Amino acid sequence: MKITIRPLLEDDLPAADVVFRLAFGTLAGLDVPVRFGGDTDFVRTRWAADPDAAFVADSGGKPVGSIFAARWGSVGVLGPLTVHPNVWDRAVGTRLLGPAMKLFDEWGSTHVGLHSVVHSAKHIALFRKFGFWPRCLIEVMSKPVESTGPGPKKRLFSELSERAKTNAIKACRRITGSIYEGLNLEREIRATDDQELGDTALLYDVNELCGFAVCHWGPGTEAGSGRCYVKFGVVRKGPNAGKRFKRLLEMCEVLAGRRGFFQLVAGVHAARTRACRAMIERGFHTESVGVAMHRPHNPGYNRRDAYIIDDWR
Numbered sequence: 001m002k003i004t005i006r007p008l009l010e011d012d013l014p015a016a017d018v019v020f021r022l023a024f025g026t027l028a029g030l031d032v033p034v035r036f037g038g039d040t041d042f043v044r045t046r047w048a049a050d051p052d053a054a055f056v057a058d059s060g061g062k063p064v065g066s067i068f069a070a071r072w073g074s075v076g077v078l079g080p081l082t083v084h085p086n087v088w089d090r091a092v093g094t095r096l097l098g099p100a101m102k103l104f105d106e107w108g109s110t111h112v113g114l115h116s117v118v119h120s121a122k123h124i125a126l127f128r129k130f131g132f133w134p135r136c137l138i139e140v141m142s143k144p145v146e147s148t149g150p151g152p153k154k155r156l157f158s159e160l161s162e163r164a165k166t167n168a169i170k171a172c173r174r175i176t177g178s179i180y181e182g183l184n185l186e187r188e189i190r191a192t193d194d195q196e197l198g199d200t201a202l203l204y205d206v207n208e209l210c211g212f213a214v215c216h217w218g219p220g221t222e223a224g225s226g227r228c229y230v231k232f233g234v235v236r237k238g239p240n241a242g243k244r245f246k247r248l249l250e251m252c253e254v255l256a257g258r259r260g261f262f263q264l265v266a267g268v269h270a271a272r273t274r275a276c277r278a279m280i281e282r283g284f285h286t287e288s289v290g291v292a293m294h295r296p297h298n299p300g301y302n303r304r305d306a307y308i309i310d311d312w313r
C-alpha cells in the first residue's frame, strides 16, 4: 500500500470525517463505529480554523488518516490523530505525526500537549517516540444546566465592534500570558466567531476583563445537540482567582441556559486541583477520562493554581 502524507484539502473533508469517526468508534467498541461523535464536528471546524495545520495520509487519492495541530501562541495542541482501522499498525500514524511535529518546531512552541487514551500501551509508545510523556489525567466533565437569573457581568465577543474585538483579544492574551508565557487563545476565539460555532463570553471585575470562556454550542461544533461546551476558560490569576473562577462557571451555565442548552460540558486537567475541585463543587461529574501527554516533560500550565478549563481533545 503506497501512502503519501500531504496537506488536507477541502475536498478531503467528508472522507477524513468518516475515518475520524470510524477510528474512534472502533476504539470505543461501538456497534456502528461511524456514528461516533453524533452531530459534533471536529474535522471541518479544525481544518477551517487553520487549513495549513492539517494533514492527510493519502492512499490512491483517498484519505486513510488525518492529523491536526493548533497554535495557542507558545503552546501547541496536537490532535485529533486518526487512522482508518483497516490500516492500523502499519506506521500511518507515525508518518502523520512527522509534519505536525515539524509545524510545532516552526512555530517555536515551547510546550506541546495532547489528550491520549489512558488504557493503551500502543498510544503511550507511539507518542513517546515523538518526545511526549504521560502526566496527569484529563477529566471531561458535564452538568445539567440549572442556573437562571442575570448571572455575572459579561459581554459577548460576537457583539463587539472590530476594534473592540482586537482590544478584547489583547486583554485575553494578557490573562493567559500571565499564567503561561505566550499562551494565546486568539485562534480559538477567532475560529469560534468566524465559523459561528458559539461565542466567547468575557467576564468583568467592574470594567476590567478578568476572565473569558470560548464556548461551542449545538450541532456541527465540538459540543453537539443540546450541549454547550467550554473549549477553553480562564480567569486572571491572583488572590481572588478562586472567586473569579466560580463566577466564570456561573457565567457559562447562565449563558448555556439562556440559549436553551440542557447540558454544560467542560474539561479540566486533574493537576489543576483548585479548578477541578471548584467544578466538582458546582456539580460537574466526570464523563470520560484521558491522559495528558506533554512535550517536554514539564507541567506547562498544568499546575494546581491555574484556573483553566480545557481538555486538549
Ligand SMILES: CC(C)(COP(=O)(O)OP(=O)(O)OC[C@H]1O[C@@H](n2cnc3c(N)ncnc32)[C@H](O)[C@@H]1OP(=O)(O)O)[C@@H](O)C(=O)NCCC(=O)NCCS
Pocket (backbone or CB within 6 Å): 023, 024, 027, 079, 080, 081, 082, 083, 084, 087, 088, 089, 090, 091, 092, 093, 094, 095, 115, 116, 117, 121, 122, 123, 125, 126, 129
Ligand atoms: C492511535 C492511532 C492513530 C495509531 O495509528 P497507527 O497507524 O496504527 O500507528 P503506527 O502503526 O504508526 O504506530 C503504532 C506504534 O505503537 C507500537 N505499539 C503497538 N502496540 C503496542 C503495545 N501494546 N505496546 C507498545 N507499543 C505498541 C507499534 O509497535 C508502533 O510503534 P513502532 O512503529 O515503533 O513499532 C490509530 O490506532 C487510531 O486511529 N486510533 C483511534 C483514534 C485514536 O486513538 N487517536 C489517538 C488519540 S488523539
